[in-house]
Amino acid sequence: MHELKHDVPSGKKKSKPWFYNLNADGIVVRDLENIEEIVSMRIPIIVASTVKSSKFNLPYVCADNEKVGMMGAEHFIERGFQEFGFYGFNDMQWSLNRYAGFSQRLAVDGFEVQTYLWPRLKDQRVWEKEQKRTTDWLKSLPKPVGIMACSDYEGQKLIEVCKTADIRVPEEVAILGANNNNLVCSLCFPPLSSIEINYEYAGYQAAELLEKLMDGEKMESQKIIANPTRIVTRHSTDILAVKDNELANALRFIREHCMEPIRISDVLNSTSLSQRVLHDRFKKIVGRSVHTEIRRVRCQKIGQLLLETNLTISQIAAKMCYYDDRHMCRYFKNETGLSPREFRKQRGHQNG
Numbered sequence: 001m002h003e004l005k006h007d008v009p010s011g012k013k014k015s016k017p018w019f020y021n022l023n024a025d026g027i028v029v030r031d032l033e034n035i036e037e038i039v040s041m042r043i044p045i046i047v048a049s050t051v052k053s054s055k056f057n058l059p060y061v062c063a064d065n066e067k068v069g070m071m072g073a074e075h076f077i078e079r080g081f082q083e084f085g086f087y088g089f090n091d092m093q094w095s096l097n098r099y100a101g102f103s104q105r106l107a108v109d110g111f112e113v114q115t116y117l118w119p120r121l122k123d124q125r126v127w128e129k130e131q132k133r134t135t136d137w138l139k140s141l142p143k144p145v146g147i148m149a150c151s152d153y154e155g156q157k158l159i160e161v162c163k164t165a166d167i168r169v170p171e172e173v174a175i176l177g178a179n180n181n182n183l184v185c186s187l188c189f190p191p192l193s194s195i196e197i198n199y200e201y202a203g204y205q206a207a208e209l210l211e212k213l214m215d216g217e218k219m220e221s222q223k224i225i226a227n228p229t230r231i232v233t234r235h236s237t238d239i240l241a242v243k244d245n246e247l248a249n250a251l252r253f254i255r256e257h258c259m260e261p262i263r264i265s266d267v268l269n270s271t272s273l274s275q276r277v278l279h280d281r282f283k284k285i286v287g288r289s290v291h292t293e294i295r296r297v298r299c300q301k302i303g304q305l306l307l308e309t310n311l312t313i314s315q316i317a318a319k320m321c322y323y324d325d326r327h328m329c330r331y332f333k334n335e336t337g338l339s340p341r342e343f344r345k346q347r348g349h350q351n352g
Helices: 018-022 035-039 065-078 093-108 127-140 152-164 182-187 199-214 245-256 264-269 275-286 290-308 313-319 325-336 340-346
Strands: 027-029 045-048 060-063 084-089 114-118 145-149 173-178 193-197 223-226 228-232
Touching (some): 027 035, 035 045, 060 199, 065 093, 065 193, 084 152, 093 114, 114 127, 127 152, 145 152, 152 173, 152 182, 199 223, 228 290, 245 264, 245 275, 245 290, 264 275, 264 290, 275 290, 290 313, 290 325, 290 340, 313 325
Parallel strands (some): 027 045, 045 060, 060 223, 084 114, 084 145, 145 173, 173 193
16 A cells, blocks of 8 residues: 655646546545545545544544543543643634533533633634733633643643743643644643544554455445543643642652552551541542552553553563562453553554
């Protein structure tokens, strides 16, 4: 299968669209502007877009944007935030879907979201004007606040506005992007945390599907979903927004010692609280028991090692201080519903 890249000519539309000259046996389309002409070519088509092509019921690839938003909300909830914001566009469906997932997940815990959505009309999107409005919006928010940007580029803008407005990141405003564009995230100061979406694995699946379509499989609205896999935490959200210092110490202890077989008594010893008071504060503020938080953070670390390293299951079990890998696998599956190998495969890890 050959990779075909072609820039759409600008200016006046030509009588014969550019793609007629490709002599392609199959095509992956990123936008729907010329979809009717492409369909008329009667070749296998996959739409890689933020919206489905319902008119033609074509196979398509898209991100699970609601799940992206939900993951962003959980990231801030885990860090103890009580105030939340969303920064996106009001005419782009992928942004609206991420906002829907973000706000719906927060609503489950009784939280509301302050939103800033860019104007619908593109000719009104002048950054000089939006910068002033964004600054005013950020200054009006109660602090500390966790803000999810619809993409890394919007997250980068928020960080720049905070810098010029003397708003501290992440102490006053914690900012989370989406798509995990390493170049954009690392160039931010401070570096931008972001939600990683497995577009690469979805690309492999799209290539496999296109090959099947070219071999005669019918086009029947097959769908390929690019799932969010993890949050890459960088400095822009690396903070615990918990006003209770003793509770913050306990949460920090769990995070810093999550690769060790810690017990509730170990967490208790990191504070000056009684076991009953610690338990009550966890339930009231974190919404989980101490034991549940230890399990959650340890499994989160196992997942990180599964996705970010080529370590074998046995090597990860040893790093996490399990006496054998079967014990770790049972522990991980009870928490996530997936075995470590299934977790790696589902999220597109190409190794191990």
